[in-house]
Amino acid sequence: MSYSDCEYYVEKNLRGEDLSFEEALELFELPLPVLGKIADEIRRRKCGDLVTFVIGININYTNICISKCKFCAFWRDNGYVLSKEEILEKVGKAVQRGATQILMQGGINPDLGIEWFEDVFRAVKEKYPNVHLHSLSAPEIHFLAKKEKMSVREVIERLREAGLDSIPGGGAEILVDRVRKKISPNKVDSEGWLKVMETAHKLGMKTTATMMFGHIESNEDIIEHLFKIRDLQSKTGGFTAFIPWTFQPENTELYEIIKEPVPPTRYLQVLAVSRIVLHNFRNIQTSWLTQGLEIATLGLVFGANDFGDLMLEENVITATGKEFKPLDVEKVVRVVKSMGRPVAIRDTYYRILKRL
Template sequence: MSRVDRSEALDLLREAPLLELGRRADGVRRRLHPHGLVTFVVDRNINFTNVCICQCRFCAFYRRPEDPDGYVLTHDQVLAKIEELVACGGTQVLMQGGLHPDLPLEWFEDLFRKIKARFPQVQNHSLSPAEITHLARISGHTVAETLKRLRAAGLDSVPGGGAEVLVDRVRREISPNKIGWRRWMEVMEEAHRQGMPTTATLMFGATETDEDLVDHLLRIRDLQDRTGGFTAFIPWTFQPDRTELGRAEGIRKTGAVRYLRVLALARIVLDNVPNLQASWVTQGDKIAQVALRFGANDMGGTMLEENVVAATGVRFRLDRDRLVTLVRDAGFVPAQRTTTYEILKVFSR
């Protein structure tokens, strides 16, 4: 089968009947994952600070350095949260926060060493390309040196946060102080070069066009062709409530049909990225079930804790038992995985 090009991708997004698009994406999923497993990871998102000098217009979570409700967790507080995760059988911690002007690289190195020494079984899947670039800048190191030091301290893999849409016109509108799309890609390529797996994301439903969405997917595909370092792709929808961007532009929440169209297109275009996550965090459990017939093969994490999306007022919560039931009810076999998609446990139907 020939590869989908930009023109065909645009046509599929705009013109293909929804169910036909879903069937085609489901065919890709079946080819990549013929055994009918749908995976998930037991994890926790730890936002170590909400102080951020980036101040993205789509974010309801950040606080300015001078705001009285800004915070920085202590290392002991982070370790206590991970201890709770491990007690629940968790295997992944995802730490992200704001671009804090006063947290040096050494703060993270010290924390990561403590985590690895105390919880060697936990995958440290932390720090977005924007955060890594910020640490490199304030420490006076290159991105390559910063990644090397973080990896030596215990960073195992890099999440795909901060991708938003990999088109600079869009980024200037929604996150004008954040790194451009080329820098995001450079950080990911360097992580792959150093042997660190990463994920890739897409936040859509703000000011992007159809062309922007397709360009985003093609840029991810191009880098994956070169490195093979992306383990998964996670598209999710902008949540406008309580955000500057939502108020200023009058943006309404993206509906389920648009979400499923973009999800299915991602599965079709990204023929070299093995896993596609359904976003129950933004879409809820029922649409996440439908997403499993639109190309998704993974339900992401149980997220013992999640604060960024919750700051917009969206508070879907799912524990492991509920995830297992949702996957079964959708006609699939649930399986708990690691960050790198090694299967830890298969749950019977």
């Protein structure tokens, strides 16, 4: 590929022009260093060199779940539900360690109605008014609407009134129903996921978008997923970031057919493709949680500009047997600066809180 061919993709992205499906699919045929070069140039010209991260905690309030997704090692028929007091204790400890973002996600537990969440959110905000509640995925909100016989809009409005600030992008997996029917047949379909996000955006609430790949999806499925969130972003502008991450097969039902996570080269390829395709997303996160610190750092030259959440606690990925150690601020600062890049702590809305 010539320099002018590389520049074609860069300029098209920076001008905010959609790639055609064929153009996007052809990206997978490029050598990895060339793909990385295009993605990194877009990142440099769109975001500059600053690498950001947020300090937060992922509180998994329940593991009881009726979705029973085949890619998940976390769900149980009979499990736990954290009490309000336990949740407040976790938030308090996280705040003491500098956390500003509280991610609360769990299984789709049929025993928990909207009032349970309202009660918890109000209690958190009353005791810690400055924390940002970035909580509940689209499938959780969709289920609440169904359970309570309310519209998605009503659910989001009530949760926002109780303290919800923004919605994380979990539960997207691959936004192609042929794939979803195989890996998560009991979960909301692609249209439902997109509807929750569009409704939140129309109410003025920001969300993120994710993609879990490395299972049974094809390159075409990945592009379809990216195009769906790209098109919604063009319509609403409500996504703050995109986070691609890889399926971890151990202890899941899919382990029977997929024994190993995809290699780091595949992760970097998809990360770079995401940056090139998603011209209307400023922020792309690298996934230290699934890739480890070394590959996540390499992701910073494959299109990512953000290290995501340092996550003082996490239980879903850990359930697959993947070792989890919270990243400390000093370690992130050290690896980013070793690449000659400046680094800063941000909030959930990507506003800089402190340069390091």
